[in-house]
Amino acid sequence: MAMKNVMKATLAQGKQTDILFADDLKDLSSHLGGYGRLVMWVFDTNTAKLFKQLPPSHVVLESGEISKNFASLERILSSALDEGLARDGRIIGFGGGVVCDMAAFASSIYMRGCRLTLVPTTLLSMVDAAVGGKTAIDFHGVKNIVGSFYPASEVLICIDTLRTLSDKEFLNGLAEVIKHALLSQDEELYKFLLVKKNEILSRDAKTLAQLVELSLAVKQWYIEQDPTETMGIRQMLNLGHTFGHALESSSHFGQFSHGAAVAWGTCRALEAGVTMQVTDKAYASGATKLFKSYGYQIDHRIGRGDWIEFRDHLLKDKKKVDGKVLFVLLEGQGKAVLKSIEMPLVQHLVIAKPLF
Amino acid sequence: MAMKNVMKATLAQGKQTDILFADDLKDLSSHLGGYGRLVMWVFDTNTAKLFKQLPPSHVVLESGEISKNFASLERILSSALDEGLARDGRIIGFGGGVVCDMAAFASSIYMRGCRLTLVPTTLLSMVDAAVGGKTAIDFHGVKNIVGSFYPASEVLICIDTLRTLSDKEFLNGLAEVIKHALLSQDEELYKFLLVKKNEILSRDAKTLAQLVELSLAVKQWYIEQDPTETMGIRQMLNLGHTFGHALESSSHFGQFSHGAAVAWGTCRALEAGVTMQVTDKAYASGATKLFKSYGYQIDHRIGRGDWIEFRDHLLKDKKKVDGKVLFVLLEGQGKAVLKSIEMPLVQHLVIAKPLF
Numbered sequence: 001m002a003m004k005n006v007m008k009a010t011l012a013q014g015k016q017t018d019i020l021f022a023d024d025l026k027d028l029s030s031h032l033g034g035y036g037r038l039v040m041w042v043f044d045t046n047t048a049k050l051f052k053q054l055p056p057s058h059v060v061l062e063s064g065e066i067s068k069n070f071a072s073l074e075r076i077l078s079s080a081l082d083e084g085l086a087r088d089g090r091i092i093g094f095g096g097g098v099v100c101d102m103a104a105f106a107s108s109i110y111m112r113g114c115r116l117t118l119v120p121t122t123l124l125s126m127v128d129a130a131v132g133g134k135t136a137i138d139f140h141g142v143k144n145i146v147g148s149f150y151p152a153s154e155v156l157i158c159i160d161t162l163r164t165l166s167d168k169e170f171l172n173g174l175a176e177v178i179k180h181a182l183l184s185q186d187e188e189l190y191k192f193l194l195v196k197k198n199e200i201l202s203r204d205a206k207t208l209a210q211l212v213e214l215s216l217a218v219k220q221w222y223i224e225q226d227p228t229e230t231m232g233i234r235q236m237l238n239l240g241h242t243f244g245h246a247l248e249s250s251s252h253f254g255q256f257s258h259g260a261a262v263a264w265g266t267c268r269a270l271e272a273g274v275t276m277q278v279t280d281k282a283y284a285s286g287a288t289k290l291f292k293s294y295g296y297q298i299d300h301r302i303g304r305g306d307w308i309e310f311r312d313h314l315l316k317d318k319k320k321v322d323g324k325v326l327f328v329l330l331e332g333q334g335k336a337v338l339k340s341i342e343m344p345l346v347q348h349l350v351i352a353k354p355l356f
Numbered sequence: 357m358a359m360k361n362v363m364k365a366t367l368a369q370g371k372q373t374d375i376l377f378a379d380d381l382k383d384l385s386s387h388l389g390g391y392g393r394l395v396m397w398v399f400d401t402n403t404a405k406l407f408k409q410l411p412p413s414h415v416v417l418e419s420g421e422i423s424k425n426f427a428s429l430e431r432i433l434s435s436a437l438d439e440g441l442a443r444d445g446r447i448i449g450f451g452g453g454v455v456c457d458m459a460a461f462a463s464s465i466y467m468r469g470c471r472l473t474l475v476p477t478t479l480l481s482m483v484d485a486a487v488g489g490k491t492a493i494d495f496h497g498v499k500n501i502v503g504s505f506y507p508a509s510e511v512l513i514c515i516d517t518l519r520t521l522s523d524k525e526f527l528n529g530l531a532e533v534i535k536h537a538l539l540s541q542d543e544e545l546y547k548f549l550l551v552k553k554n555e556i557l558s559r560d561a562k563t564l565a566q567l568v569e570l571s572l573a574v575k576q577w578y579i580e581q582d583p584t585e586t587m588g589i590r591q592m593l594n595l596g597h598t599f600g601h602a603l604e605s606s607s608h609f610g611q612f613s614h615g616a617a618v619a620w621g622t623c624r625a626l627e628a629g630v631t632m633q634v635t636d637k638a639y640a641s642g643a644t645k646l647f648k649s650y651g652y653q654i655d656h657r658i659g660r661g662d663w664i665e666f667r668d669h670l671l672k673d674k675k676k677v678d679g680k681v682l683f684v685l686l687e688g689q690g691k692a693v694l695k696s697i698e699m700p701l702v703q704h705l706v707i708a709k710p711l712f
Contacts, residue, residue: 074426078496087674087675112504112505139437140437146466147465148465149469318442
């Protein structure tokens, strides 16, 4: 079967991203083979293993967040230059969020922008990193603090690659799917998550394809209205991320995966909303239960001795206006608002016993 | 006198750049003082000397092309982070082309884009680097090979700063002005350069203000139609740059200033056009004379032993389609076309005796 084109998203600078689904790796390879020689591939040590023989022009990054830095960026740019890639050349990022982010950031600044195809191979990168044009590296211990807006011209999704993910990595992506379910303008994804839990966790291919499509549709709704996050709409996708990033940063990107931190952070935002009388209590309780039912450890507490470090990471968040950090809170299904939260309440929310 | 707003240019992503003229440094300082504390300044070792006391948040780069690299970029980003600059903060680049490029590139990727004011202090940066949104660093010995499109929200021009430039630095900028004169849709700037030569070379303030305005108007005509250089219009501003960059690179950014190289390169492009029967001979001869009258050494020859290095630099140019380097040639006043030139002709043009 040929590749199936399921979505077109119009993004920053009016650029369009085609999202295509492939049945299997063979489909995918034959599509990518069509580009000929003016391409350079970016893998990580995990995805490089999927190929018996790597394409001639490639860079293999160490897998994991540790590669999201200037050194990797320079490696990709340097290889592109050595390979003689021109502005009409294409960088193909083949891997999870880190590979997608690195390939996209490099592509956005190589000769001020060359062509870009992303092949996300994890659930997290399929529903998040690969679509929407946000690229970034970590810098001085702060996550995603340096980057650009640069949508891929093409995102190729092959559900097959999800089969070999570890459970931890699978849950890493599923947290963003649940977050999308809460932000959706309708309840379709939320209900899908409630009803199809077993099929999702057993990774039934057809179910996962539907899940990814539904999740991407929610993300698309937000990003098309506000491609460069200047209108106060796209920011809502950061639900759970202000708390979550600080947790990830203060645990030094080790103990908590991004998704686990976002799940935890979303539950903190729900609690904050209830305390500040923004969020409906029943809705918050139901959403927290949904996260729990998929196995997230959302009861984690910040130790008193770690509070200062956690707070310092929180204060480095990009969503700042006049020096105040803003949090995304939910009034209810699909209704997000930006609010600042007083520091004593933040401290209470991450240290004291959880509300639900 | 308050600052004078002379132009508005609408650029990449629909962003607008206000170009304001200040009477003197005092005017400028009072305008910049209005931003309060959410700013970080970028100087170089030359422009830092213009201030008795530097503003609290600043980075001072070593002056010269040597600073246009990843290390300087990381220094600026690192300082911004240390100063707690948020997305609504502003980076102010105060200096020549290198400072403008570095401040703008850093601003474009700091938190995926913060605010940007440029204060170009050389003729070259006033008529070229500061306006148009192109940012870049050099990488692996290749000029401007990594960068972004990111227009400043504000460009502040203070003609006063041109008074202290060396003659070499002044001519460095004037070459781009003459290039703009050839690319202009009318002959106003060309005639201005012919008639006002003495006033220009003696740096009469009023004359220079007119010169900068006329030159910027030409640049604006090209960039507004094609902000991200994807329509084949903005590329025409690269007249003289393909030959010129290769000369700069193969002389290791030392012997030839950018402007001197562009003057030389433009004359090579005019000769190429005449040989290929694209350019009117009388027009090419007149334009070459204009460069000569301002003192450019356009008769420089590439030694036979240096040809291979020169050619290799040429082949790294960004204006490549299907592996062929394209050159901007002139059919006549304001009529530019992109053409590839056979390598033997390129070699002849830079090695053999000049046509004019």
